[in-house]
């Protein structure tokens with residue numbers, strides 16, 4: 001297969017015209033100047049396909065239900081409504097969300113899942129990636145072993161259905177017991193965890209205060225603050241390592257940023273969700289300067305709205321501008337493609353380079369900044385799969 005688009009997004013995010021990409025056995029064999037005037041891909045830009053670094057397919061039916069709510073009432077409402085839905089509705093929602101991911105050019109996702117539906121939804125549309133089966137112990141504080149066994153069973157069945165890697169993931173520091181966090185951290189498996197989405201976690205672990213402490217008190221959950229930020233607390237439990245993906249990472253101190261870099265953890269940045277829930281602006285440019293791999297995640301439709309990677313990229317530009325530490329369009333494009341793949345440790349070289357084997361995307365041929373500014377799923381022409 002030889003693709004001769006107008007231009008190609010190369011590994012460093014630069015866009016180079018006049019190249020053809022030769023593919024053989026699911027791998028990019030050569031990149032060279034056009035060898036023929038005949039170009040089936042005239043008018044197209046070739047990029048690695050999008051990767052959605054953080055997703056919850058199973059909340060798609062809740063889109064628009066909690067608009068305007070900040071984080072704490074939002075998560076309370078979500079937690080209340082979530083179990084009231086019939087399984088068939090949740091499966092249909094996940095299927096629809098998976099299809100919408102593919103429609104906007106996404107080939108793989110890092111999927112957080114609680115219900116046993118996401119594996120089948122991903123398989124039905126050929127989405128690659130990893131599944132992270134949620135472990136939450138806050139409501140079952142006294143039965144952690146039984147809880148873990150039930151989660152392992154769900155993980156096993158989703159792995160069977162999808163053929164994808166499934167890992168146990170602690171949902172967030174404050175929803176999982178310290179013992180369980182230590183156990184999952186020590187396993188050395190990939191973990192993906194929501195952390196520092198708001199200042200509430202820091203209030204809890206630094207001083208034993210705030211809404212999370214109040215919830216613990218109401219539920220009779222004993223708690224002693226360790227006097228650390230939420231991130232430093234996770235580190236103290238062995239949960240911060242080179243196979244840890246930190247989701248949100250908004251309320252980070254300068255020391256936290258340093259700690260993320262030192263431990264080699266990755267980050268999923270979900271700017272639309274963060275804006276909607278009133279989270280602090282995540283220090284993404286700082287993390288990137290320290291060498292941290294950051295992927296863009298569309299999170300759930302219950303906070304981010306429609307599945308639309310172009311809208312997510314626009315939000316990433318907006319948030320970094322707002323911090324006075326702007327990301328370039330090329331950086332944001334990498335965060336939506338190659339870096340997102342690396343943030344969930346996809347076992348493929350997700351770059352357009354000789355020897356690389358990313359899934360590929362043909363888009364309307366436009367400059368990257370223009371695609372981010374004006375693009376939508378209508379800008380996506382074709383997804384070309386080299387793997388799975």
Ligand SMILES: [Zn+2]
Nearest residue numbers: 056112194299
């Ligand atoms: Zn999430």
